[in-house]
Amino acid sequence: MSERPHAAAPPTAGNVFDGLVSLADHEARASQVLDAQAQAYFNGGAADEITLRDNAAAWQRLRLAPRVLQPLSGGHTRLSLLGRTLAHPILVAPMAHQRLAHPHGELATALAAAALGAGMVLSTQANVPLEQVAQLVLGDADRGPLWFQLYIQPDRAFTQALVRRVEAAGYEALVLTVDAPVSGARDRERRAGFRLPPGVAAVNLAGMAPAATHPGSVLDHASAHALTWADVDWLCAHTRLPVLLKGITHPADAREALEHGVAGIVVSNHGGRTLDTVTPTAERLPAVVDAVRGAVPVLVDGGIRRGTDVLKAMALGASAVLLGRPVIHGLAHGGAQGVSHVIRLLRDELEMAMALCGCRDLGQATPELLV
Secondary structure (H helix, E strand, O other), X not given: XXXXXXXXXXXXXXXXXXXXXXXXXXXXXXXXXXXXXXXHHHHOOOOOOHHHHHHHHHHHHOOEOOOOOOOOOOOOOOEEEOOEEEOOOEEEOOOOOHHHOOOOHHHHHHHHHXXXXXXXXXOOOOOOOHHHHHHHHOOOXXXXXXXXXXXXXXXXXXXXXXXXXXXXXXOOOEEEEOOOOOOOOOHHHHHHOOOOOOOOOOHHHOOOOOOOOOOOOHHHHHHHHOOOHHHHHHHHHOOOOOEEEEEEOOHHXXXXXXXXXXXXXXXXXXXXXXXXXXXXXHHHHHHHHHHHOOOOOEXXXXXXXXXXXXXXXXXXXXXXXXXXHHHHHHHHHHHHHHHHHHHHHHHHHHHHHHHHOOOOOHHHOOHHHEO
């Protein structure tokens, strides 16, 4: 891992974090070290990227109505999630092929997340073995939860064996992605001619039998590989881990998820990478929360760039948030330290926003906080 695929050498003179005071600053710094292909892969979205842009804009459109002269002594950001107490509500979203950003890939991200008490969801398409990630962080008593994001593969025997590996390694939950039966029309990637370079591969899928090809239409391919609620039942029956569904945006799907025994829901539109013009997650979150009515935790991702965004998500009923692209930006130019800096900035901003809104803890972040 001596060379950085698709990346130039990071800055070496001075403090690499000089002048970086926001997640946008990290994005700008990452643009200096990621080449065009890697930037297209990590920063691009589907089609005209309307949903990609609107995810962030929707959080910005929400306005805060702070309270003043509220008691703040003993304030904290702790919360309970799936039986664990977390130091704060920030988790790292599952993102594939992180060695495109830095040679240490998911190992650096996991180390940083654990050091900052953030949860992490490892992608099925990670570039390092899932066991190595678990061994690196599970001994840290102050870490956040370690979950595994799953794509159910056409080879069910392989999928079941993969789930057994995840369980044996010590992961605490499975996050099943349900909103990507086919890939989106990622114009930016196609214009850049994106291809994975040598040495970057989904190593946890090694040994899987090749999926059958379907030379017909996209719908022919989807009909052969798209998941149904029966697949959710199959997974729940073949694992002892809690199963969360990632990619729920419709309240009817949220209600049906409860009927199939899931342990949680992630309101997500895949970061705007699959279907363009989907409503941003900030606008879908309240309806899903209302449909679930507290039966399971509801998490949200998509466009979160400020601590105020995290506070708004909590006020709308989210149990926690997942942070995606900014983590990659910190990783690209700063490795584990860059990821740590990104998470620290967001957590500090969250605490500032809480104090300025009169919230001693996250339980006081209610819909009345928003206009």
